[in-house]
Amino acid sequence: MEMKKRIHLELRNRTPSDVKELVLDNCRSHDGELEGLTDEFEELEFLSTINVGLTTVAHLPKLTKLKKLELSDNRISGGLEVLAAKCPNLTHLNLSGNKIKDLSTIEPLKELESLKSLDLFNCEVTNLNEYRDNVFKLLPHLTYLDGYDLCDKEAPDSDAEVYAEGLDGDDDDDDDVDEEDEEVAPVDDDDDEGEEDEDEGNEEEEDDLSGDEKPDSEEDDDDLNDREVDDGEDEDGGNLRLLYCWLIIIVQSFSFFLRSMASSWVPRPYLSY
Numbered sequence: 001m002e003m004k005k006r007i008h009l010e011l012r013n014r015t016p017s018d019v020k021e022l023v024l025d026n027c028r029s030h031d032g033e034l035e036g037l038t039d040e041f042e043e044l045e046f047l048s049t050i051n052v053g054l055t056t057v058a059h060l061p062k063l064t065k066l067k068k069l070e071l072s073d074n075r076i077s078g079g080l081e082v083l084a085a086k087c088p089n090l091t092h093l094n095l096s097g098n099k100i101k102d103l104s105t106i107e108p109l110k111e112l113e114s115l116k117s118l119d120l121f122n123c124e125v126t127n128l129n130e131y132r133d134n135v136f137k138l139l140p141h142l143t144y145l146d147g148y149d150l151c152d153k154e155a156p157d158s159d160a161e162v163y164a165e166g167l168d169g170d171d172d173d174d175d176d177v178d179e180e181d182e183e184v185a186p187v188d189d190d191d192d193e194g195e196e197d198e199d200e201g202n203e204e205e206e207d208d209l210s211g212d213e214k215p216d217s218e219e220d221d222d223d224l225n226d227r228e229v230d231d232g233e234d235e236d237g238g239n240l241r242l243l244y245c246w247l248i249i250i251v252q253s254f255s256f257f258l259r260s261m262a263s264s265w266v267p268r269p270y271l272s273y
Contacts, residue, residue, distance in 0.1 A: 001027045003052065004036035016040035025050040025070075032075065034059045049074070060086045072119070073097040077105070084111035096121035096146075103134055110139050117144040117155065 006027040011019065020043055029035065032055030037047075039061045047063070048070035055075045066087045077099040083090060091114050100106065100123040109115060118139065120126055126146070128134070136142060136150050144155040 003027045003029050003034070007036040017042055019044055021046040023048045024052060027052055029053045032056060034061075037061055039063075057086075058082055062086050064088060066090060068092040070094045071098065075099055077101070080106060081108035081111075084108060088112070089114050091115060092117045094119040096123065098123055100125050103128070103138055106135070107138060110141075113141055115139065115142060118142055119146055121146050 003024060006024050007022070010022055010024070016038065017040060019041055022037075022041065022044055025048055029049075029052045032053055034049070034054065034057070037060070041061065041063060043065055044063050045065055046068045047066060050070050051073040053074065054071065055077070056079045057071065057076065058079055060082060063086060067089060069083075069087060069090055069092070072094045073096070075098065076095065083093070090112050093109070093112075093115060095106075096119045100120060102125060105125070106118075106120070109118065118135070120135075125131065132145055132150075135145050143149055147155050149155070
């Protein structure tokens with residue numbers, strides 16, 4: 001896709017002045033130059049043109065608010081002096097995968113006083129002796145080179161997140177302003193009092209219902225316990241009466257047996273020899 005068409009699609013019915021981020025990766029540039037990008041993108045803070053076939057940044061428009069510029073995987077070999085004039089507030093610059101061979105090519109970047117992070121990974125210049133030390137000497141304001149500082153301490157993961165946090169902070173400020181502009185609907189005190197009275201009435205009804213139900217359940221439990229006690233007493237009394245009847249039967253039977261024996265016994269006469 002051509003760069004002009006890609007820019008038109010990325011606008012999404014917005015005006016150029018409303019755009020803060022613009023990603024044009026993998027589209028086709030015209031003769032290795034930027035096209036379709038104008039000074040109207042005055043609020044642009046992030047621009048990515050990865051692998052678009054650029055050979056120069058000479059046609060970059062003036063973007064005074066641009067903070068991060070992605071130019072990796074192109075064919076740029078020089079002409080970086082225009083960045084100080086076109087993007088004076090640049091803080092992050094990625095030139096990895098380009099045709100930068102010597103330190104003199106990046107020397108104009110010392111005019112970018114706000115530049116904190118520079119990437120030259122996969123550029124021939126990285127093969128030079130004491131490459132890192134010399135770049136930090138050439139650009140004393142630089143904090144990170146190829147993702148590491150002068151003491152080989154890795155950059156926060158990554159500088160892009162720091163930039164994104166800055167954008168989120170701007171969005172939060174806008175949201176706060178919008179919330180302040182919104183009108184707060186007046187509160188009707190009478191309605192609140194009516195709702196409170198209704199809630200109190202409902203609570204009283206619930207208390208009454210719970211109070212009525214509790215005695216019934218207790219009475220049922222008491223009746224059940226009384227019936228169990230009565231049943232136990234009846235059962236014990238019945239057992240005693242049954243035992244008493246058996247004792248009477250046994251005593252009468254034994255008396256009848258004794259009387260029978262007494263009536264049938266005949267005394268034998270005394271015999272003397």
